[in-house]
Every structure is written in structure tokens, then in C-alpha cells.
């Protein structure tokens with residue numbers, strides 16, 4: 001193989017978590033570098049695409065939103081299985097959304113997705129928090145998932161988080 005010829009990989013990342021935690025906002029900030037203070041019912045399409053260079057490879061990253069399904073947790077087995085990385089998002093100002101993270105993690109294990117990387121995201125770190133970083137870090141470490149705190153408003157932590165998830169997903173390929 002000629003190492004100077006870049007191979008192109010394609011990976012699919014999905015965002016799950018309760019309503020209003022900021023899933024659509026994370027995608028809008030990450031892909032379009034925009035933030036809207038209003039509720040975003042949908043990004044308009046099922047996914048958005050970004051190209052990244054990871055480990056010297058040109059990688060096409062598809063980021064999938066889950067608008068509407070989250071109230072019912074009607075995320076299908078196929079949806080999980082076809083993904084290479086999963087971001088579980090909760091809202092740092094809303095403890096109930098953190099409590100629900102267990103349920104989201106369980107729903108991933110229920111469909112026995114082994115070949116997938118999961119990252120936990122505590123969003124809205126710019127606001128007054130209802131859950132301490134220490135508490136989430138303890139939970140994350142027991143669950144063996146990396147933890148990132150983000151703000152879509154201030155654009156903090158988001159690029160690093162997606163890069164970490166994409167890199168982990170790519171290295172499994």
C-alpha cells in the first residue's frame with residue numbers, strides 16, 4: 001500500500017438523550033458554528049456531514065440527530081447497530097436528564113452493541129449547574145465512558161468531544 005495515498009473512511013455518529021438537553025444545538029454548533037437560543041425542533045435533515053483528518057486519513061463523519069423519538073425512547077436496534085459512535089447527552093441544569101443517562105446506557109446494552117464507542121456529554125456548562133462534575137465523573141468512571149462538559153452557547157468542549165468520539169470510532173474500523 002502506498003502510504004501517501006489517503007484512504008477515505010466513513011463513520012456514523014449518533015446523539016441520544018432526553019428532549020431539550022441540546023442534541024440539535026450540539027450538531028448545529030459543531031457543523032455550522034451557529035447557536036440559537038430557541039428550541040430547535042429539528043436540524044431539517046436526519047444528519048449533517050463534516051470531513052476530518054484523523055491519523056492521516058480523510059474521514060467523512062455523519063452526525064445523526066434524534067428529533068422526536070427521544071420522548072418515547074423509540075430508538076431502533078438498527079439505528080444503534082449502524083452507528084460507529086454514540087454520544088449520550090444530558091443537561092447539567094436538569095438533574096432528571098442525568099438520572100436518565102442510566103436508562104440510555106441500558107438501552108444501548110439491550111441491543112448488545114459491542115463494537116461501538118460511547119461518550120457522555122454534560123451540556124449547558126455555561127448555566128448554573130444542578131449536577132456536580134465530581135458526581136458525573138464518578139458515574140462515568142464506573143460506567144467506563146469518557147466524560148466531556150460542553151456549552152453550545154460559548155462553543156466550549158464541542159470540537160474536542162467529537163474528535164475524541166470520531167477517533168475512537170475510526171480506530172475500531
Ligand code: GDP
Nearest residue numbers: 020021022023024025037038039040124151152
Ligand atoms: P434537543 O431537544 O436535545 O435537540 O435540544 P435543543 O438543541 O433543541 O436545545 C434545547 C434548548 O436548550 C434550546 O433553547 C437551546 O438554545 C438551549 N441550549 C442548548 N445548548 C445550550 C447550551 O450549551 N447553553 C445554553 N445556555 N443553552 C443551550
Ligand code: MG
Nearest residue numbers: 024040041067
Ligand atoms: Mg432536537
